[in-house]
Amino acid sequence: MIQATDLTKVYGRHRAVDQVSFTARPGRVTGFLGPNGAGKSTTMRMICGLTLPTSGSATVLGQSFRDLPNPGRHVGVLLDASAQHKGRTGRETLRLACGLMGLPPGRVDEVLDLVSLTPKEAAGRTGTYSLGMRQRLGIALALLGEPEVLILDEPVNGLDPTGIRWMRDLLRSYADDGGTVLLSSHLLREVEAVADDLVIMGQGRVLAQGSTEELLAVPGTEFTSLDDTRLATALENAGYDVSRTDAGLTTSAGSEEVGRAALQAAVVLVRLQPSTSTGLEGLFFGTTAQTGREEIAA
Numbered sequence: 001m002i003q004a005t006d007l008t009k010v011y012g013r014h015r016a017v018d019q020v021s022f023t024a025r026p027g028r029v030t031g032f033l034g035p036n037g038a039g040k041s042t043t044m045r046m047i048c049g050l051t052l053p054t055s056g057s058a059t060v061l062g063q064s065f066r067d068l069p070n071p072g073r074h075v076g077v078l079l080d081a082s083a084q085h086k087g088r089t090g091r092e093t094l095r096l097a098c099g100l101m102g103l104p105p106g107r108v109d110e111v112l113d114l115v116s117l118t119p120k121e122a123a124g125r126t127g128t129y130s131l132g133m134r135q136r137l138g139i140a141l142a143l144l145g146e147p148e149v150l151i152l153d154e155p156v157n158g159l160d161p162t163g164i165r166w167m168r169d170l171l172r173s174y175a176d177d178g179g180t181v182l183l184s185s186h187l188l189r190e191v192e193a194v195a196d197d198l199v200i201m202g203q204g205r206v207l208a209q210g211s212t213e214e215l216l217a218v219p220g221t222e223f224t225s226l227d228d229t230r231l232a233t234a235l236e237n238a239g240y241d242v243s244r245t246d247a248g249l250t251t252s253a254g255s256e257e258v259g260r261a262a263l264q265a266a267v268v269l270v271r272l273q274p275s276t277s278t279g280l281e282g283l284f285f286g287t288t289a290q291t292g293r294e295e296i297a298a
């Protein structure tokens, strides 16, 4: 469990993170989303005790990160995949971390296998690694101590499609086994595919949070008819909102009300169905439109 309570970070006159509160629960993947500069990394760094909050607090497994004894055994952290010593090999990096955490050296081969780094790759210096290989090593380090909580900042950056699928399966089974995952990413569709809960940030604040299902559910009805203008007017006159989408018209009215309005207006309905989700992309761009940042790739 991760609990952030009113976390705030002010740099000079800039409120990088402004009263951010959320809970990431065990058994669930919590997706942490927001455009560049929204404050995701700063929030994660405060949770991990690497950046001191201006105000507010965060706990991991009920304690502040800094108070956790042997934190690597409880919390696996990947904040910057490039942070490793470039002159060391992947295997040396893991062996060193094993020693620090008091783990048997055999654990190195287990995690190398888990993240699919070959013995040859593990023998190479991390300075020569591709971004994808660095991410895999970062994940190996995070998983090394078999922690109950994972905090991962952009872990799929640099991974190829197979790697992205692998990461999704890994996080899913980790959460299904009772682990807590906090995952930030710009890859919206990936987050949509794996996250049970979402926290969406913009300009340092939480703009929306809740279960993915709940946040993506769009109430209302989609329809097409032989006279959309006439039917839309009938629905608007009855007090419902109507908007045009690529697929036809969407209204806040339920199916039955649309059917009745079509009957009264003598319009033939061609298609009538509950609104399908606009997807995370729609929610994301909708909730962060005010920030004016649109460079997030799907």
Ligand SMILES: Nc1ncnc2c1ncn2[C@@H]1O[C@H](COP(=O)(O)OP(=O)(O)OP(=O)(O)O)[C@@H](O)[C@H]1O
Pocket: 011, 016, 034, 035, 036, 037, 038, 039, 040, 041, 042, 043
């Ligand atoms: N050490 C620092 N000193 C001053 N400003 C900082 C510092 N670290 C972050 N910021 C600012 O805080 C804001 C939030 O940055 P942060 O890196 O947390 O955002 P982010 O959501 O992780 O963005 P990205 O997706 O681009 O990584 C930005 O405006 C950034 O410039």
